[in-house]
Amino acid sequence: MNGHHRRLSILGAVVAAIVLTACTTQPSPSVTPSPLATSGTATPESQEAVTVIADGLDAPWSVTFHEGAALVSERDSARILEIGDDGAVREAGIVPGVVSGGEGGLLGIAAHDEHLYVYLTAADENRIDRYALTGAPGSLGLGEAETIHAGMPAARNHNGGRIAFGPDGMLYATVGDAGDRAAAQNLDSLSGKILRLTPEGDIPPDNPIPGSPVYSYGHRNPQGIAWDEDGVLYASEFGQDTWDELNVVEPGGNHGWPEVEGAGGEPAMVDPVQQWPPAEASPSGIAIAGGSIFIANLRGERLRVVPLGDLAAWTELFVGEYGRLRDVVVAPDGALWLLTNNTDGRGRPRDGDDRIIRVPAP
Numbered sequence: 001m002n003g004h005h006r007r008l009s010i011l012g013a014v015v016a017a018i019v020l021t022a023c024t025t026q027p028s029p030s031v032t033p034s035p036l037a038t039s040g041t042a043t044p045e046s047q048e049a050v051t052v053i054a055d056g057l058d059a060p061w062s063v064t065f066h067e068g069a070a071l072v073s074e075r076d077s078a079r080i081l082e083i084g085d086d087g088a089v090r091e092a093g094i095v096p097g098v099v100s101g102g103e104g105g106l107l108g109i110a111a112h113d114e115h116l117y118v119y120l121t122a123a124d125e126n127r128i129d130r131y132a133l134t135g136a137p138g139s140l141g142l143g144e145a146e147t148i149h150a151g152m153p154a155a156r157n158h159n160g161g162r163i164a165f166g167p168d169g170m171l172y173a174t175v176g177d178a179g180d181r182a183a184a185q186n187l188d189s190l191s192g193k194i195l196r197l198t199p200e201g202d203i204p205p206d207n208p209i210p211g212s213p214v215y216s217y218g219h220r221n222p223q224g225i226a227w228d229e230d231g232v233l234y235a236s237e238f239g240q241d242t243w244d245e246l247n248v249v250e251p252g253g254n255h256g257w258p259e260v261e262g263a264g265g266e267p268a269m270v271d272p273v274q275q276w277p278p279a280e281a282s283p284s285g286i287a288i289a290g291g292s293i294f295i296a297n298l299r300g301e302r303l304r305v306v307p308l309g310d311l312a313a314w315t316e317l318f319v320g321e322y323g324r325l326r327d328v329v330v331a332p333d334g335a336l337w338l339l340t341n342n343t344d345g346r347g348r349p350r351d352g353d354d355r356i357i358r359v360p361a362p
Helices: 013-023 181-185
Strands: 006-010 038-041 046-055 060-066 069-074 079-083 089-094 108-112 115-121 126-134 142-151 163-165 172-173 193-197 214-217 221-227 231-237 244-248 274-276 283-289 292-297 301-308 315-317 325-330 335-341 355-357
Touching: 038 292, 060 335, 069 108, 079 108, 089 142, 089 274, 108 172, 126 172, 142 172, 142 193, 172 221, 221 292, 231 283, 244 283, 283 335, 292 335, 301 325
Parallel strands: 038 315, 060 108, 108 163, 221 283, 283 325
Antiparallel strands: 006 046, 046 355, 060 069, 069 079, 079 089, 108 115, 115 126, 126 142, 163 172, 172 193, 193 214, 221 231, 231 244, 244 274, 283 292, 292 301, 292 325, 301 315, 325 335, 335 355
């Protein structure tokens, strides 16, 4: 659906009311709760209209905004798409050197200071390139590429791939273990880490491990990062068979993998604040708005909401409504944009997939 917006009337879209009122100590009947958390089923006070911003996307992975214009990455096609105010989709450029396969391809993107940063899987590595953005909204394009950080191990699975600029102006990147479990504990390896870099790709002098881009380690496959108003960093992470996680990331902290999956109570390791069975989660992108953390879930096919005031509680929205959810971002107008991911080879595509769905501001 290009060129116009379609309105969907659904139960479950009054986000602010749900977040504030639906958290209870009773678990949802369909969910096995983490021992760390309490849960609730979203109960809206009224019907709300949710808008489909764009559809017909091919394995989209990430959304970012430049001067109010939305840019979207497609994992397998390596295209950067610009989404117009009227829902029209145009190609802003194609990222060269992308080798897609499994979970690899063109992954996270982030706009910053007239540049577009991209995290991509190449022939033998994951790397971060940046492009000067040319043109104006409605006619954005990509200039010359510059590689700012390379050599992150790549594999068919566990590539991480989320990038974002923190409130400190630094670039953060989530890197999966690329199937090498032990590397997540090896500080000389970039696998299984969250990295912190300058916008030019250099190592900040105040990084927690001197001379290293590593900000935290012991991660399996982190794919979501966001900060609250106090500058606290949160990250979502795919577990293996038992627990997926929401972490409060500690600078220089060891988050456990592969020694621990979920909360292990090990004094030298950082336990997650939330954990869920992978069948009900598989968390990817996250966003913070209206006093809550919003977590897009792939296998779980739901948007999970964790109030910042009670990190042991959560509620669920849109369970099964749109299929797999890859990303959630806060748009310039404060609304949430959800990115579905049913065409990634693991979902069940529906007519019109994949879509960008706008949820009213929380």
